[in-house]
Structures are given as C-alpha cells and as structure tokens.
Amino acid sequence: MGAILLVEDDSGIQKMLSIALGAAGYELIKAGSVKSGLVALSQNPISLVLLDLGLPDGDGKKFIKEARLFSDVAIIVVSARDIESEKIEALEMGADDYLTKPFGIGELIARIKALSRRVKEKDDSEQREITIGKLTVNLVNKTVTIDSKLVKLTKKEFELLALFAKNRGKVLTHTFVLENIWGRGYGHETHYLRVFMAQLRKKIEENPSIPQYIVTESGMGYRMSEPVSMIYA
Structure with missing residues (x-):
C-alpha cells in the first residue's frame, strides 16, 4: 500500500x-x-x-x-x-x-x-463477488445472500446494491446514483431513489430504520459500509 x-x-x-x-x-x-x-x-x-x-x-x-x-x-x-x-x-x-x-x-x-x-477490489479484474459483513453480492450470477441465505431482489434493487457494493466506502451523491441506475435526465428524481432505497433496506438490513450496510450521509447521499461491529473487529 x-x-x-x-x-x-x-x-x-x-x-x-x-x-x-x-x-x-x-x-x-x-x-x-x-x-x-x-x-x-x-x-x-x-x-x-x-x-x-x-x-x-x-x-x-x-x-x-x-x-x-x-x-x-x-x-x-x-x-x-x-x-x-x-x-x-x-x-x-x-x-x-x-x-x-x-x-x-x-x-x-x-x-x-x-x-x-x-x-x-477495483484492481481485481477477475472479481466475481463482493462480501461486506454477512452480505455477499455475486456480480456474475446477480444473486445476493445474507448468512448464506438467498435474498430475492428485483432487477433495479440488485443494480442499486451492486453499485453501492462496487463503491463501498465511497459517498455516492443522489445525482450520481440516479443517473447510473435510471440514466441521464433522472438526476433530480429523488423520489425514485427514496422508494427503492426503502425497499432495498427492508430486504438487507436487520433494522431498516437504523441501516448498517447502506448509510445515509446527510446532505450528500449514501455510503455502503460494513456494520460497525465488523469495522472495528
């Protein structure tokens, strides 16, 4: 390093x-x-x-x-x-x-x-999976598991999760996420993001009201991180 x-x-x-x-x-x-x-x-x-x-x-x-x-x-x-x-x-x-x-x-x-x-991880061109805490995102098969148990996501939910997983640790602005998932011209459609983030959190977070995997960065956007217990282990 x-x-x-x-x-x-x-x-x-x-x-x-x-x-x-x-x-x-x-x-x-x-x-x-x-x-x-x-x-x-x-x-x-x-x-x-x-x-x-x-x-x-x-x-x-x-x-x-x-x-x-x-x-x-x-x-x-x-x-x-x-x-x-x-x-x-x-x-x-x-x-x-x-x-x-x-x-x-x-x-x-x-x-x-x-x-x-x-x-x-970005430097590993052969990367197939990203594991964050108990969560594993398979970028090839487009599957998600928590504690080895399959989590069923819609296509858009998986695209969102994959985007955050590939940029873990990085703050992604609302505009960046919207334009990467929905395309140019959707940068201000924040209601799309709120709805899908709520749905995604219900499926991957133990307590959606206190998210551990995808956290909100006030005034900026979202950031994917490991649960606190994992970070300091």
Whole structure:
C-alpha cells in the first residue's frame, strides 16, 4: 500500500494526524498547499489523500479537479465546511468521501480502511463477488445472500446494491446514483431513489430504520459500509 497524502496547512492537525495515523501503521506524506499537494501526488506512490478545502493558495476543490486529470487516487475531504452545497460539489468533482471537522480518529481510520478495500477490489479484474459483513453480492450470477441465505431482489434493487457494493466506502451523491441506475435526465428524481432505497433496506438490513450496510450521509447521499461491529473487529 502506498502512503497517505495529507494536504492540510494547519500544523496542529498535521501533527495530530501524523501521530494517530503513524500509530495505526500508515505512512504519511504532508503538503500545505494545493500546488505542493499536486506535486507530491505526482511524484510519490500515494494510495489515498486526506484533503482540507481551505488552503493558502486556493480552494481544495481545485486540487480535486486537477488531480482527477491524472490520478484516480481515493480522496477524503476533511473540512470544517458543513454546508450541503460544498459537500455535494466536492463529491461530484471527484472526491470519494467527506468528513466534517471535528471528527474522531476512529471514524477517520474506519473510512480509510473502507476506501482502501474498495481500491484493492477495483484492481481485481477477475472479481466475481463482493462480501461486506454477512452480505455477499455475486456480480456474475446477480444473486445476493445474507448468512448464506438467498435474498430475492428485483432487477433495479440488485443494480442499486451492486453499485453501492462496487463503491463501498465511497459517498455516492443522489445525482450520481440516479443517473447510473435510471440514466441521464433522472438526476433530480429523488423520489425514485427514496422508494427503492426503502425497499432495498427492508430486504438487507436487520433494522431498516437504523441501516448498517447502506448509510445515509446527510446532505450528500449514501455510503455502503460494513456494520460497525465488523469495522472495528
């Protein structure tokens, strides 16, 4: 696994994350600006980027836009900006996740692990199945099992679940999901998504009102993750 690139100009946060991520076994490369972050990304084997938005030489979204011209590295925005439009814009420009400051180190590491697994799975061109906790999605046979018991899904429900499973750990915006499942022109038909998400959760979640597999990211969309007990096992 490559290093984690931290693009953050706050020396206190740099020091805190250096200690915490170092203790968790991660190598950290630090950059304090958009420009130095892009240089570090282009010159080092980076597996994931932690990105602040308020940088001295420009908005962090500029980093996302330019990084996506030459890299598909996983990017987690870590910002104090808690405005819905900011989150959606960052995700639609190419960020994979968005974590609002202040945050817990445990949650940050859990999200890093989830995205790292997704990248590893994406690199496996022969991948047939994705297993998340007790849930297994077979992408070839288009079947779903929980604890080895078959779960009957409609075609659209399976397409939704497969999309989330293939992007586990990544926040998918409502527009992204709608356009990938229903097609262009459906990006604002959020009622489609609400209905199908409710149906899907009834079939795969132990308690649909407190989902563990596909969680709602307020103001952004949805993210697939393992149940909490699985993440910290």
